[in-house]
Amino acid sequence: MNNTEKLHQAFAQGLSIPANAIHSDLAYQGITAWDSMSHLFLIAALEETFQIQIETEDILEMSSYQRITSVLKKYDVSI
Amino acid sequence: MISTSPSNLYQLLSDNKSLRYLDTHGDRYSLSDLATSLALPCSRGLAFLYLDNSIESVSLLLHFFRENWAIALLPPNMAVPFKERLELRYQPNLIYDPQRGSLKGYTKALWRHKAGLFYADRQLEQQLHPDLKLLLSTSGTTGSPKFVKLSEQNMIANALSILDYLPIRPTDVTPLNLPLYYSYGLSVFTSNSIGGGKLVCTNSEVMQKEFWREMERFGYTSLAGVPYVYELLARLGFLKKEHPHLRYLTQAGGKLNKDLLAQFAQYAQEKQLDFFVMYGQTEATARMSFLPPGQLLDKLGAIGKPIKNGQFTIDPESSELHYTGPNVFGGYAEGLADLQHFDPPKSLATGDLARQDQDGYYYITGRLKRIVKLFGIRINLDEVEQLLAAQFPGKELVCVGSSDKYISICYVDPNIQQETIKELLFKRVHILPQVIRFQQLTSILRTSNGKIDYHAMTTLLSDSNALVH
Numbered sequence: 051m052n053n054t055e056k057l058h059q060a061f062a063q064g065l066s067i068p069a070n071a072i073h074s075d076l077a078y079q080g081i082t083a084w085d086s087m088s089h090l091f092l093i094a095a096l097e098e099t100f101q102i103q104i105e106t107e108d109i110l111e112m113s114s115y116q117r118i119t120s121v122l123k124k125y126d127v128s129i
Numbered sequence: 130m131i132s133t134s135p136s137n138l139y140q141l142l143s144d145n146k147s148l149r150y151l152d153t154h155g156d157r158y159s160l161s162d163l164a165t166s167l168a169l170p171c172s173r174g175l176a177f178l179y180l181d182n183s184i185e186s187v188s189l190l191l192h193f194f195r196e197n198w199a200i201a202l203l204p205p206n207m208a209v210p211f212k213e214r215l216e217l218r219y220q221p222n223l224i225y226d227p228q229r230g231s232l233k234g235y236t237k238a239l240w241r242h243k244a245g246l247f248y249a250d251r252q253l254e255q256q257l258h259p260d261l262k263l264l265l266s267t268s269g270t271t272g273s274p275k276f277v278k279l280s281e282q283n284m285i286a287n288a289l290s291i292l293d294y295l296p297i298r299p300t301d302v303t304p305l306n307l308p309l310y311y312s313y314g315l316s317v318f319t320s321n322s323i324g325g326g327k328l329v330c331t332n333s334e335v336m337q338k339e340f341w342r343e344m345e346r347f348g349y350t351s352l353a354g355v356p357y358v359y360e361l362l363a364r365l366g367f368l369k370k371e372h373p374h375l376r377y378l379t380q381a382g383g384k385l386n387k388d389l390l391a392q393f394a395q396y397a398q399e400k401q402l403d404f405f406v407m408y409g410q411t412e413a414t415a416r417m418s419f420l421p422p423g424q425l426l427d428k429l430g431a432i433g434k435p436i437k438n439g440q441f442t443i444d445p446e447s448s449e450l451h452y453t454g455p456n457v458f459g460g461y462a463e464g465l466a467d468l469q470h471f472d473p474p475k476s477l478a479t480g481d482l483a484r485q486d487q488d489g490y491y492y493i494t495g496r497l498k499r500i501v502k503l504f505g506i507r508i509n510l511d512e513v514e515q516l517l518a519a520q521f522p523g524k525e526l527v528c529v530g531s532s533d534k535y536i537s538i539c540y541v542d543p544n545i546q547q548e549t550i551k552e553l554l555f556k557r558v559h560i561l562p563q564v565i566r567f568q569q570l571t572s573i574l575r576t577s578n579g580k581i582d583y584h585a586m587t588t589l590l591s592d593s594n595a596l597v598h
Contacts, residue, residue, distance in 0.1 A: 066551070066555075078336075086335070086361065089336055090360075106365055107366075110336070110338045113338075
């Protein structure tokens with residue numbers, strides 16, 4: 051599985067949405083499934099999928115698909 | 130000090146000369162700036178207000194505090210079919226909902242130069258009990274037609290009891306970080322409008338950078354949160370930082386887990402913050418008891434003692450906690466006809482089981498009804514089970530709550546569609562798929578008279594969870 055596939059898997063798992071609902075325009079509060087409650091599930095799914103520890107300030111930064119991909123670069127994960 | 134038994138909420142707010150409402154730009158408004166005149170079709174009617182925490186919403190709410198109308202406060206993000214079903218049932222004379230462009234049977238109007246107001250074309254002469262002021266739901270966005278009926282006297286009494294113990298001051302800067310349609314959020318609004326200083330009207334929440342920017346910019350002096358908010362705060366490193374303007378924190382809306390409670394209690398002691406653990410229900414307008422911050426570490430996990438003018442009793446047979454006080458509601462409404470009546474019960478049966486220690490502090494020990502509280506929203510497990518039984522006839526699906534964190538769905542027949550069940554529960558009762566666990570059992574445990582033994586099932590599941598982790 052490449053990193054994009056892994057990222058999509060983390061999205062599907064964290065937000066409990068089907069794979070075909072995942073696209074690069076997704077944003078926090080842009081869909082009902084991505085709210086403050088599910089955000090922590092998404093963070094946990096990303097940590098588990100990429101085996102990383104996400105820093106506090108990055109949790110607030112990761113408010114869209116695009117921002118998540120750029121923050122993941124800090125953790126040596128390129129999408 | 131506040132004068133004795135005031136009868137008018139709006140008057141209490143007018144008496145607070147320090148009161149200012151701020152929008153997120155920092156613009157300040159006095160009460161008279163915001164409660165501007167709005168042409169109403171009759172002297173007393175019913176309004177449905179789908180409110181967020183923006184200055185426009187606050188301004189409309191303040192306006193209705195002044196009018197002799199009854200108002201239902203509702204979440205703006207409720208699904209449109211749910212909104213329509215509620216409106217059909219209650220026939221409101223006026224609706225405020227900026228999220229919908231048009232409404233059948235209603236004519237559009239502007240509020241503060243923006244769309245969102247709707248007047249009913251046919252103005253029904255509503256039969257509303259003179260005491261009825263406020264309708265609140267206890268079930269979040271699920272669209273349940275069941276409302277809690279509250280009076281203006283309920284709201285005043287509860288706000289004044291809260292002002293009696295919270296250190297609310299005219300120099301305070303308080304964010305509206307909980308929804309106004311939620312009883313706890315509304316109580317922050319009313320008590321601070323009566324005795325506080327600046328209230329910041331914002332829709333940002335702790336999970337957004339804007340919230341922390343606003344906290345720094347405005348210098349918030351207090352924060353309010355349900356257990357989930359405290360979990361977020363801990364994960365966001367709140368306990369590792371200094372918050373120089375913060376004087377006190379309040380927590381209500383369910384039991385905070387003991388580890389987290391201890392961490393916050395420790396933090397509060399080190400930083401000389403007051404941390405108030407509180408207990409309440411919408412049926413009591415909001416608040417019933419609080420634990421004085423000085424007792425927090427000694428009485429960890431307690432809900433404290435009743436607020437001023439409130440009393441607790443524990444039923445000697447069932448151990449159910451009962452409350453009496455001037456903030457107890459006037460009954461439930463399921464439809465328009467119920468709005469003619471307002472009948473406060475002798476005492477409010479909380480549905481919680483409690484004990485009292487030798488020093489007079491109360492502790493919640495369990496629940497009488499099968500209700501779990503997930504993210505501050507009550508979910509009745511019997512209702513979920515009935516929904517599943519209707520959708521999947523012949524499959525025995527038993528719901529058990531696990532420490533207010535998960536709902537476990539137990540089954541024997543492996544031939545069930547877990548994804549379909551999750552989807553149904555999300556769509557119909559807004560239970561997040563992430564909090565649903567499935568557990569296959571060799572048999573459903575029953576009592577000697579054949580009823581499902583939920584107590585034994587809960588114990589079985591907590592034991593099996595203990596094995597897994």
